[in-house]
Structures are given as structure tokens and as C-alpha cells.
Amino acid sequence: xxxxxxxxxxxxxxxxxxxxxxxxxxxxxxxxxxxxxxxxxxxxxxxxxxxxxxxxxxxxxxxxxxxxxxxxxxxxxxxxxxxxxxxxxxxxxxxxxxxxxxxxxxxxxxxxxxxxxxxxxxxxxxxxxxxxxxxxxxxxxxxxxxxxxxxxxxxxxxxxxxxxxxxxxxxxxxxxxxxxxxxxxxxxxxxxxxxxxxxxxxxxxxxxxxxxxxxxxxxxxxxxxxxxxxxxxxxxxxxxxxxxxxxxxxxxxxx
Amino acid sequence: xxxxxxxxxxxxxxxxxxxxxxxxxxxxxxxxxxxxxxxxxxxxxxxxxxxxxxxxxxxxxxxxxxxxxxxxxxxxxxxxxxxxxxxxxxxxxxxxxxxxxxxxxxxxxxxxxxxxxxxxxxxxxxxxxxxxxxxxxxxxxxxxxxxxxxxxxxxxxxxxxxxxxxxxxxxxxxxxxxxxxxxxxxxxxxxxxxxxxxxxxxxxxxxxxxxxxxxxxxxxxxxxxxxxxxxxxxxxxxxxxxxxxxxxxxxxxxxxxxxxxxxxxxxxxxxxxxxxxxxxxxxxxxxxxxxxxxxxxxxxxxxxxxxxxxxxxxxxxxxxxxxxxxxxxxxxxxxxxxxxxxxxxxxxxxxxxxxxxxxxxxxxxxxxxxxxxxxxxxxxxxxxxxxxxxxxxxxxxxxxxxxxxxxxxxxxxxxxxxxxxxxxxxxxxxxxxxxxxxxxxxxxxxxxxxxxxxxxxxxxxxx
Amino acid sequence: xxxxxxxxxxxxxxxxxxxxxxxxxxxxxxxxxxxxxxxxxxxxxxxxxxxxxxxxxxxxxxxxxxxxxxxxxxxxxxxxxxxxxxxxxxxxxxxxxxxxxxxxxxxxxxxxxxxxxxxxxxxxxxxxxxxxxxxxxxxxxxxxxxxxxxxxxxxxxxxxxxxxxxxxxxxxxxxxxxxxxxxxxxxxxxxxxxxxxxxxxxxxxxxxxxxxxxxxxxxxxxxxxxxxxxxxxxxxxxxxxxxxxxxxxxxxxxxxxxxxxxxxxxxxx
Numbered sequence: 001x002x003x004x005x006x007x008x009x010x011x012x013x014x015x016x017x018x019x020x021x022x023x024x025x026x027x028x029x030x031x032x033x034x035x036x037x038x039x040x041x042x043x044x045x046x047x048x049x050x051x052x053x054x055x056x057x058x059x060x061x062x063x064x065x066x067x068x069x070x071x072x073x074x075x076x077x078x079x080x081x082x083x084x085x086x087x088x089x090x091x092x093x094x095x096x097x098x099x100x101x102x103x104x105x106x107x108x109x110x111x112x113x114x115x116x117x118x119x120x121x122x123x124x125x126x127x128x129x130x131x132x133x134x135x136x137x138x139x140x141x142x143x144x145x146x147x148x149x150x151x152x153x154x155x156x157x158x159x160x161x162x163x164x165x166x167x168x169x170x171x172x173x174x175x176x177x178x179x180x181x182x183x184x185x186x187x188x189x190x191x192x193x194x195x196x197x198x199x200x201x202x203x204x205x206x207x208x209x210x211x212x213x214x215x216x217x218x219x220x221x222x223x224x225x226x227x228x229x230x231x232x233x234x235x236x237x238x239x240x241x242x243x244x245x246x247x248x249x250x251x252x253x254x255x
Numbered sequence: 256x257x258x259x260x261x262x263x264x265x266x267x268x269x270x271x272x273x274x275x276x277x278x279x280x281x282x283x284x285x286x287x288x289x290x291x292x293x294x295x296x297x298x299x300x301x302x303x304x305x306x307x308x309x310x311x312x313x314x315x316x317x318x319x320x321x322x323x324x325x326x327x328x329x330x331x332x333x334x335x336x337x338x339x340x341x342x343x344x345x346x347x348x349x350x351x352x353x354x355x356x357x358x359x360x361x362x363x364x365x366x367x368x369x370x371x372x373x374x375x376x377x378x379x380x381x382x383x384x385x386x387x388x389x390x391x392x393x394x395x396x397x398x399x400x401x402x403x404x405x406x407x408x409x410x411x412x413x414x415x416x417x418x419x420x421x422x423x424x425x426x427x428x429x430x431x432x433x434x435x436x437x438x439x440x441x442x443x444x445x446x447x448x449x450x451x452x453x454x455x456x457x458x459x460x461x462x463x464x465x466x467x468x469x470x471x472x473x474x475x476x477x478x479x480x481x482x483x484x485x486x487x488x489x490x491x492x493x494x495x496x497x498x499x500x501x502x503x504x505x506x507x508x509x510x511x512x513x514x515x516x517x518x519x520x521x522x523x524x525x526x527x528x529x530x531x532x533x534x535x536x537x538x539x540x541x542x543x544x545x546x547x548x549x550x551x552x553x554x555x556x557x558x559x560x561x562x563x564x565x566x567x568x569x570x571x572x573x574x575x576x577x578x579x580x581x582x583x584x585x586x587x588x589x590x591x592x593x594x595x596x597x598x599x600x601x602x603x604x605x606x607x608x609x610x611x612x613x614x615x616x617x618x619x620x621x622x623x624x625x626x627x628x629x630x631x632x633x634x635x636x637x638x639x640x641x642x643x644x645x646x647x648x649x650x651x652x653x654x655x656x657x658x659x660x661x662x663x664x665x666x667x668x669x670x671x672x673x674x675x676x677x678x679x680x681x682x683x684x685x686x687x688x689x690x691x692x693x694x695x696x697x698x699x700x701x702x703x704x705x706x707x708x709x710x711x712x713x714x715x716x717x718x
Numbered sequence: 719x720x721x722x723x724x725x726x727x728x729x730x731x732x733x734x735x736x737x738x739x740x741x742x743x744x745x746x747x748x749x750x751x752x753x754x755x756x757x758x759x760x761x762x763x764x765x766x767x768x769x770x771x772x773x774x775x776x777x778x779x780x781x782x783x784x785x786x787x788x789x790x791x792x793x794x795x796x797x798x799x800x801x802x803x804x805x806x807x808x809x810x811x812x813x814x815x816x817x818x819x820x821x822x823x824x825x826x827x828x829x830x831x832x833x834x835x836x837x838x839x840x841x842x843x844x845x846x847x848x849x850x851x852x853x854x855x856x857x858x859x860x861x862x863x864x865x866x867x868x869x870x871x872x873x874x875x876x877x878x879x880x881x882x883x884x885x886x887x888x889x890x891x892x893x894x895x896x897x898x899x900x901x902x903x904x905x906x907x908x909x910x911x912x913x914x915x916x917x918x919x920x921x922x923x924x925x926x927x928x929x930x931x932x933x934x935x936x937x938x939x940x941x942x943x944x945x946x947x948x949x950x951x952x953x954x955x956x957x958x959x960x961x962x963x964x965x966x967x968x969x970x971x972x973x974x975x976x977x978x979x980x981x982x983x984x985x986x987x
Binding site for chain 1: 722822859917939946975
């Protein structure tokens with residue numbers, strides 16, 4: 001039976017070649033100059049480039065804001081959806097998951113068009129609105145999943161021990177649902193911090209996010225600087241993932 | 256019954272390890288054609304591993320498995336003429352009842368009329384005639400069990416292997432299925448090898464029982480033999496209820512336990528030898544008067560068990576005994592007790608003292624069980640000498656918290672010996688420590704183990 | 719009661735906001751106006767334009783749609799094969815090895831698209847592989863396969879571990895046991911893995927953008943990106959978005975409702 005473990009070998013080699021090696025290359029390129037010599041200049045360039053630093057900070061700010069808004073809007077929605085008293089229909093849940101499967105660019109363009117028609121000036125406000133709109137389902141779904149699978153007897157036990165409905169929520173339901181919030185944060189924060197095309201459309205190129213700068217550098221053949229910027233992004237991602245700890249298992253059953 | 260004298264399968268000195276841990280240690284036994292053999296033991300004793308070796312899902316590290324005298328160790332499971340009834344049935348969920356049963360026959364490419372005939376016949380045998388189109392997941396546990404048996408039997412195996420087939424059923428269902436299995440065995444004349452941890456099931460069904468514990472065979476015998484003459488305290492405790500007590504063989508046919516001297520029928524142990532004594536609770540005569548009794552006791556509790564009463568008594572010398580009798584005796588009353596010589600089962604003690612292979616560290620330290628212990632100062636053994644460290648059972652100290660002990664372990668097995676408990680503690684390194692204690696522990700308790708320096712006795716390691 | 723109405727209202731307001739842009743596009747796909755929000759009467763002209771190609775640049779738009787579907791199909795197919803075999807292997811792995819491969823498997827799912835895109839771009843540059851169709855497909859396989867692995871693995875864990883042995887016991891060779899017992903058991907996981915991989919691939923913009931090279935290969939996403947940057951949405955995108963939305967809606971409703979029914983049936987038992 002144990003020979004079966006070798007079946008993973010082709011995929012393992014594939015992963016090494018197409019996942020591990022590329023990430024290593026990002027690091028290698030980040031520390032090389034155009035002619036392949038070791039250098040720290042790409043990194044120092046980033047830290048002395050006020051434009052890049054500002055964009056970096058703005059990206060983080062937008063991502064944090066977006067994540068917070070998504071939690072504030074998404075948690076109550078997930079809670080209502082998971083509550084049998086309020087919602088019995090599977091269709092409502094599917095309606096919330098559905099936008100996750102439609103091309104984000106298309107949805108963003110549709111939003112932009114709507115703003116244009118309503119005469120709203122494109123800027124940071126519309127950027128945040130569009131981001132929330134794009135990523136809210138990714139927050140609702142994992143929280144809903146955890147709440148829905150939660151054993152109802154925890155809440156009942158708390159009530160039995162004298163907790164009011166509010167106390168039950170704060171002391172039992174909310175702490176137990178944190179893994180869902182955590183994976184929601186992962187699914188919202190990561191893409192927002194790295195987004196590029198979406199921000200261009202939503203602000204009519206007025207606001208540049210970090211992703212756009214990476215893309216511009218790569219497209220104008222500044223690979224090494226682009227790699228260094230990507231490395232900065234990777235570090236942010238790494239830190240966020242570490243916060244998630246063991247809860248980062250992304251659910252496979254979204255369909 | 257058609258048990259012949261001809262061996263169908265035999266295991267010779269079979270051993271098997273998983274990641275360094277020996278799960279089967281030099282197992283040898285044979286099964287005769289047509290026999291109903293049960294492998295009996297607690298979980299983790301190696302019984303399922305033995306069955307899987309026979310089925311061919313595992314191959315032995317050492318030893319060989321002979322079928323009709325030919326070694327089959329290297330033959331893959333799909334070429335062995337055995338079929339298995341799995342613990343959780345392992346029916347194929349994507350096939351209906353009929354296709355599950357026909358699976359093996361279709362692989363043999365039998366003509367479809369033949370398949371049809373055989374499937375229907377076996378369905379009839381397990382009383383599932385009208386179920387052939389049913390989805391297996393819609394069946395009850397008992398019905399799935401029948402399908403699993405049918406699926407195995409339809410291939411007409413030389414041996415039917417059953418891995419705790421009744422474990423998932425409720426009590427009533429289990430009793431009914433036991434009777435049916437016994438019937439099937441009688442009718443078909445196929446050899447059955449049956450694995451269970453339920454001693455009652457084993458006693459009811461088997462021609463021969465093989466009792467196993469910790470990868471070793473403890474005893475092989477007929478149900479009557481095993482019940483009446485357990486070879487050691489493990490078997491005595493595992494099969495039925497029993498009083499297991501420390502005793503001393505004074506001389507042939509004379510044994511002392513619970514503070515009294517009794518006549519018995521055992522000989523050949525020598526004089527003044529420590530032994531284990533087993534008395535079945537139904538073999539103790541209990542009466543209101545003291546004349547004619549061998550010793551007296553006070554009744555502590557009396558519980559009605561349906562057919563008999565189960566009583567716990569404190570003897571005059573302070574031992575606790577379990578007694579089963581058809582008459583009830585009031586708690587608090589004084590009773591007389593009598594044990595007949597032939598009902599006293601005397602067994603050789605398997606061990607009298609913990610002894611560990613140890614290395615002397617310095618004049619006041621010694622290391623064993625991968626830890627270092629303090630000893631009383633000695634100059635007999637220089638540092639680095641390999642010695643034997645002996646610790647009496649009652650000198651091992653257990654604590655509630657693992658971190659308070661020099662070694663941590665888990666209570667693995669416990670035996671009540673009338674006035675104290677005899678525990679087997681399994682250390683995290685997989686070693687055994689035996690402990691006599693008056694404290695009450697449960698199986699699975701995590702404990703810390705301490706040994707005082709004056710209780711470690713070093714002696715020469717005998718080669 | 720009050721609470722219930724509030725809760726329902728909240729849900730519906732969110733849903734309306736979520737769907738407003740798409741519905742708005744869908745409504746205006748039935749009028750000819752070049753500018754959105756300007757209703758010039760009902761017309762299916764845009765749909766006709768889209769399908770007959772009587773608009774500027776439609777040829778390459780249809781080519782982009784074709785590319786998108788074909789790439790998604792190939793990538794999802796290969797991912798399903800690779801991922802299923804890998805899942806069987808991983809299921810039989812223990813300890814450190816399993817941790818390493820699970821960790822690697824998680825990376826593409828956690829990594830932002832842009833990093834995946836940039837890193838693969840650098841890989842192809844480093845290996846001097848000219849970028850085009852093949853590199854896009856390879857890149858898609860690399861971020862799709864983890865989803866297949868994660869869809870198939872639970873099916874393996876749920877499976878009675880004795881099932882494979884039972885097949886051997888009844889005389890099936892390992893190959894037969896795989897075909898007749900294991901694969902049928904894994905099929906639901908493989909199907910949902912395939913669907914996930916397919917949608918992931920359809921959806922992708924960033925990875926394609928960085929790995930398509932300069933041979934003029936366009937998928938729908940990159941086409942839209944270029945087109946929109948040239949100045950606004952071409953009116954013919956409205957019917958296209960509407961059609962795609964409807965397809966996804968129907969597909970997902972179908973799959974999910976069937977799954978919920980199955981779960982309910984399971985719970986009733």
C-alpha cells in the first residue's frame with residue numbers, strides 16, 4: 001500500500017519546478033543587477049523611492065480598510081445566513097457565492113460604468129466601494145461555513161449556564177467563529193493588497209496601487225526592480241499567513 | 256462438526272513491526288480444515304494484524320505462512336483463496352447489493368447465468384432475497400453485514416476471514432448474528448478465522464480460541480480449557496470474571512492466599528514459591544454459618560444480576576473478593592466461605608520484580624529507560640558498567656502529573672489483586688513498568704513515574 | 719419578528735448592491751446606445767453584432783473567447799488528472815514528506831495572482847522558454863491543480879480504508895481495483911475539482927497577463943483589459959457579460975442545489 005505514496009512524485013516535481021523555483025527566482029532576481037551580479041541596489045532603490053513607498057503604504061491602507069469593511073458587513077450577513085430562523089433557503093447562499101465565480105475584471109468594469117452613469121467622480125471612495133463589492137463574498141463564505149457547521153449545543157450550553165443571547169454571541173459564537181474570519185481575512189486582504197487592473201479601472205488611473213507598479217516595471221523590462229517589489233509583497237503575504245497559523249487551510253468545496 | 260485433523264493454514268514464527276514497534280512477536284499456530292478459530296484479545300494486541308497477514312494485505316517481516324503446506328507469504332491478496340468480512344463491511348457504495356456480491360464472480364469472468372445463480376443462492380442463505388437492487392447505503396447495519404458476508408462467501412473461499420464483523424451491531428442483533436454465523440459455519444464446512452475483542456462472542460462461537468496480548472500468543476485452547484484453566488493472570492482476567500490474588504505455594508497440593516492455607520490439586524511448583532491464584536466468582540461457596548467454612552468475611556455489597564447475585568465481601572484478613580451466587584446475602588452480615596481444591600487455579604508468576612537493563616553513570620547515578628536516576632552511593636560497579644536495576648513493584652511511585660515524574664507513562668492494564676492493584680505502565684518510549692499500588696487509577700491515565708534512590712537495587716547483568 | 723424582518727432586509731440590500739452593476743449591464747445590453755444609461759429603445763442589435771461579428775474588432779474578441787475556453791478546458795483536464803494521482807499519493811504519505819508537499823500545494827492558493835504571474839514570468843525568462851500558448855497553459859495548471867488535490871483528498875479520507883483491500887480480497891488486481899472501485903469513489907471529488915479548476919482558469923487575468931508573451935495571444939480577461947484601457951467598454955461587451963453571467967448562474971445553481979438536496983437526503987437518513 002505504501003508504494004502508492006510515490007504517485008505524488010510527478011506532482012511534487014511539478015510543484016518544485018512551477019511553484020518553488022519561480023519563487024526562488026523572484027528572490028534571486030531581486031538581488032541581481034541587469035547583468036546578473038549580486039547587488040542590494042534594487043532594495044535600496046525601493047526604500048529611497050518615495051513614490052514606491054507611498055504606493056506601498058497606500059496599498060496596505062486600502063487593503064486593511066477593505067478587509068475591515070468586509071468583516072463589518074460580512075459577519076452579520078454570514079450570521080443571518082447561517083441562522084436557521086432567518087434563512088432556510090440554499091439559493092440565498094448560492095447567490096452570495098455566485099459573484100466569486102464571475103470574472104473580477106468584468107464585475108469591476110460594470111461597477112465603473114455604473115459610477116460613470118450616476119456621475120460619481122472616480123477616486124478613493126469608488127476604489128474602496130469597488131473593492132468591497134469585489135471581495136465581500138470571499139469574507140461571507142468562510143464565516144458562513146464555520147457558523148453553519150458549528151455545533152448548536154455550544155450556544156445552548158452557554159444559555160443553559162445563564163448567558164443572555166448577547167453574552168452567548170460575544171463569549172461563545174464569536175470566538176468559535178474566528179477561524180472563519182481568519183480565512184476570510186486571508187481571502188480578502190491578500191488579493192486587495194496585490195490588486196492591479198481593478199484599481200486602475202475604479203479610479204480611472206488616478207490612484208496607483210502597488211500591484212500596478214510591479215506590473216509597470218515588469219512590462220518595461222525592469223525585471224530586477226520588479227522582482228524586488230514582488231519580494232516586498234511576498235514578505236507582507238508571508239507575515240499575514242503566519243498570523244493565520246494553522247487556520248489557513250483553504251476550503252476546497254466552494255462549488 | 257467437520258473439523259478434520261488436516262491443517263489448512265499454519266503460521267510459523269511470524270513477526271511484524273511497524274516503524275520499529277513490534278506488533279507481532281514470534282507468533283506460531285495452525286488451523287485445521289473446517290475449524291472455527293477465534294483470535295481474541297484487547298485492541299492493539301495484534302489480532303487484526305495477524306488476520307491481515309493471512310489475507311495478504313501485509314507480509315511478515317520474519318517467519319512464514321503455509322497454506323496446505325506451501326508458503327504463501329509472497330502471494331498477493333487477490334490470488335489467495337480467502338475472502339474477508341471487514342469490520343466496517345467495506346461494501347462498495349457505488350454498486351448495489353447484487354453488484355457488490357457479484358463483484359468477485361464478474362472478475363473471474365464467469366457466465367452471467369452462473370453468476371446469477373450463485374448470487375441468488377447466497378442472498379437466500381443470508382435471508383436478503385428481495386434486496387438485490389437496493390443501494391447498499393440505504394441498508395441497516397445488520398443488513399450491510401449480511402451483504403458483506405454474502406459477498407465473501409459467494410466466491411467459495413477456502414477460508415473465511417472475519418475482522419470483528421459484529422462490533423458495529425447492537426447487542427440483540429449481535430446475539431442473533433452469532434447464532435446465524437455458527438449455523439453457516441456448520442452448513443458450509445468452510446474454515447472460519449474470526450477476530451474479536453469480545454470474550455463472550457469467542458466462547459460462544461469458537462472451536463479453538465487463540466488469546467493474544469501485546470503481540471504474543473498467551474494461550475491456545477478450547478473455550479472450556481481457556482475458561483477453566485487460564486495459563487496466566489492476563490487470560491484469567493480477560494476471559495470472564497475472576498478473583499486474581501497473590502499466593503504462595505507452600506508445597507505440592509498446598510497453597511496459601513488471602514491469609515489462609517488451602518488444599519489444591521496443583522503440584523510441581525516447588526516449595527514456598529510465589530504464585531498467582533485465580534478463583535472464579537461462582538466457585539466460592541458462601542453460607543450463613545461459619546462451621547464447615549474455611550474462612551469468614553463480611554458482605555460489603557450485593558447486586559442482582561438477572562440470574563445470580565454479585566457480591567463483594569471483605570475477608571477476615573482484609574482482602575476483597577467477588578462472589579456470584581443464586582442466593583442473596585445482606586450487606587453487613589458475616590458469612591462463611593469455602594473453596595474446593597479443584598476450583599483453585601494456580602499459575603506461575605510471570606514476574607516478581609521490575610528489572611531494567613541499566614548503565615552506571617557514576618557512584619550515585621544510573622541510567623535506564625532513557626533517563627538518569629539517583630541511587631545510593633555504591634562502589635561495586637564503576638561508571639559505564641552495564642548492570643541490572645531492580646525495583647520492587649510496590650516501590651514505584653506514580654504521580655498525577657506527568658511533568659512531576661522522572662519518566663512519563665500511561666496506565667496500560669490493571670489488575671485488582673484483592674487488596675491492591677497491579678498496574679502495567681507503558682512509558683512514552685514503549686517500555687513496561689509494573690506497579691503495585693493502593694491508589695485507584697484508570698486505564699489510559701497519564702502518570703509520572705518516580706523511583707526513590709534507596710529502592711533501586713543494582714546487581715550484575717547475567718549473560 | 720422585527721428582528722427577522724431586519725435580518726432579511728439586510729441580506730436583500732447586500733444582494734441588491736452586489737448584483738446592481740451586473741443587472742444594470744444586463745438591462746442596457748438590450749439597447750443600442752453607445753453610452754451606458756442612455757436608453758434608446760429595446761433592441762437586440764448588440765447581441766446580433768456580437769454573434770455575426772459586424773462590429774469592429776469582433777473577430778479577435780471571438781478568438782479571445784475561444785482561447786479562454788480552450789485554455790480552461792486543457793488546464794482543468796490536465797490538472798484533474800495530475801491532481802487526482804497526486805491526491806492518492808499524498809493520502810498514502812505520512813509525516814514530514816506529507817507536510818512538505820501540502821505546504822507546496824498551498825502556496826499557489828495563497829499567493830496573490832500577481833506574484834504567481836511575475837514569478838512564472840521570471841521562470842520562463844530564466845529557462846529561455848518563449849512565452850505563448852504553452853506557457854499560459856502550464857501556468858494555469860500550476861494554480862489549478864491545488865484545488866483539484868483539495869477536492870479529491872477529502873473523498874479519500876471519507877472512503878472506508880478497507881474498500882480498496884476488499885476489492886483485492888475479492889480477486890481484483892491492483893489495476894482493476896483502481897478502475898472499478900477507487901476511481902468511482904473519487905469521481906465526485908474529481909468533478910468538483912475540474913469545475914473549480916475550470917472556473918479558476920476562466921477567471922484568471924494576472925497570470926495570463928504575465929505569461930502570454932508578445933505573440934498577441936488574448937484571453938477574454940486580457941482582451942477586456944486592453945480594450946477598456948483604450949477608452950471605455952465597447953457596447954458589445956454588455957451582451958457578452960450578460961450571457962456569461964447567466965451561464966455561471968445556471969451552472970452554479972444547478973450544482974449547488976443538487977448538492978444541498980443530496981446533503982438533506984443524507985441528513986434525513
